[in-house]
Amino acid sequence: MINFYISKLFNNNYSMNNLESYPPVLRHLDPQQHPSPPPPNSDPDEEFQDPDPVPIIDLECLDHEKLEEACENWGLFRLVNHGVPLTLLKELQEVAKELFSLSFEAKENACSDSPVTYFWGTPALTPSGTALTRSPQNMNWVEGFDVPLSQLSNFNPQLPTLESVRVLVMEYEKHLSRIGRRLFEAMAKNLELNMKSTKEYLAEKSGMMRVYRYPNLPDTNVGWGMEAHTDSSVMSILNQGDEVGGLQLLKHHQWLNVKPIPDTLVVNLGDMMQAISNDRYKSVTHRVRINKHKERISLCYFVFPGEEVVIESSKYKPFTYNEFRAQVQEDLKALGHKVGLPRFQHSHNSQVSLL
Ligand SMILES: O=C(O)CCC(=O)C(=O)O
Numbered sequence: 001m002i003n004f005y006i007s008k009l010f011n012n013n014y015s016m017n018n019l020e021s022y023p024p025v026l027r028h029l030d031p032q033q034h035p036s037p038p039p040p041n042s043d044p045d046e047e048f049q050d051p052d053p054v055p056i057i058d059l060e061c062l063d064h065e066k067l068e069e070a071c072e073n074w075g076l077f078r079l080v081n082h083g084v085p086l087t088l089l090k091e092l093q094e095v096a097k098e099l100f101s102l103s104f105e106a107k108e109n110a111c112s113d114s115p116v117t118y119f120w121g122t123p124a125l126t127p128s129g130t131a132l133t134r135s136p137q138n139m140n141w142v143e144g145f146d147v148p149l150s151q152l153s154n155f156n157p158q159l160p161t162l163e164s165v166r167v168l169v170m171e172y173e174k175h176l177s178r179i180g181r182r183l184f185e186a187m188a189k190n191l192e193l194n195m196k197s198t199k200e201y202l203a204e205k206s207g208m209m210r211v212y213r214y215p216n217l218p219d220t221n222v223g224w225g226m227e228a229h230t231d232s233s234v235m236s237i238l239n240q241g242d243e244v245g246g247l248q249l250l251k252h253h254q255w256l257n258v259k260p261i262p263d264t265l266v267v268n269l270g271d272m273m274q275a276i277s278n279d280r281y282k283s284v285t286h287r288v289r290i291n292k293h294k295e296r297i298s299l300c301y302f303v304f305p306g307e308e309v310v311i312e313s314s315k316y317k318p319f320t321y322n323e324f325r326a327q328v329q330e331d332l333k334a335l336g337h338k339v340g341l342p343r344f345q346h347s348h349n350s351q352v353s354l355l
């Protein structure tokens with residue numbers, strides 16, 4: 001009976017096998033408390049604006065003015081002509097899907113004693129990779145793998161699907177570190193940062209990768225795939241496939257759906273870029289909504305500054321990424337949410353000391 005309820009909760013084509021591939025907490029949804037709403041004629045959550053308003057940046061013919069406008073007014077843009085083979089983007093989506101569809105226990109076992117961390121319910125991890133526990137009400141409807149790129153070449157997973165992910169991710173990393181560097185150099189030029197600091201800002205091995213799966217649920221009011229947040233990175237480069245939407249960004253107090261478009265990547269700026277640019281560029285607030293009908297796979301590559309590089313700008317006290325990350329962890333533990341950049345602003349000193 002319970003199994004019947006649970007499988008009804010998920011999509012009709014949602015087999016028990018698939019359900020067992022999810023972490024138990026993502027299966028426990030009480031149908032009495034969360035009755036499914038009647039289907040609306042049109043669901044505003046799933047509508048995309050036409051034409052798509054998100055700025056498009058062409059990496060092959062980089063237009064500095066357009067890039068500047070996107071960074072200042074959006075903090076997010078779509079990247080085309082990025083040079084990542086379409087087959088690689090698709091293969092990554094497919095192999096990630098295959099990995100997630102393994103049983104929960106198989107995924108847990110594959111990652112014990114491994115540099116890759118398997119997590120669920122929150123994207124907030126400690127530096128050692130354990131998920132920071134959330135109360136069930138604040139749970140994010142997501143499971144994922146945290147992939148430390150610097151350790152991948154010595155990693156020898158027993159699970160064949162994880163090995164396929166490793167091989168593809170190593171190939172993908174080459175492309176994405178090139179893209180991250182190229183974009184950062186163009187932004188640094190626009191911001192007239194001196195070249196010495198530009199080279200120092202990005203660490204040699206500055207990337208990190210996360211692979212996510214968001215379940216589909218008929219009642220999307222149960223919560224968020226990923227709640228509203230800003231990224232702590234310099235920038236984040238997202239492969240959200242070409243089928244299932246879910247990413248939303250906040251612009252002028254309104255949430256806007258970012259349409260999945262084949263062969264494009266989505267770049268969003270993070271807190272470090274906002275600080276480096278002295279608030280000229282913005283770390284965009286975004287979130288992921290749950291899709292009623294289809295589960296969603298996304299792969300996110302994060303570009304970080306060197307951990308000990310001091311970020312200096314007039315609006316912020318000098319700080320390193322290590323200090324920023326430690327503060328975020330402290331706030332998550334103490335307050336349950338990230339405070340982020342305001343902690344480091346000159347003008348917020350007095351307020352922060354009262355907290
Ligand atoms: O899955 C997505 O589309 C976005 C993920 C995200 O925002 C993040 O990892 O910070």
Ligand SMILES: [Fe+2]
Nearest residue numbers: 229230231286
């Ligand atoms: Fe994010």
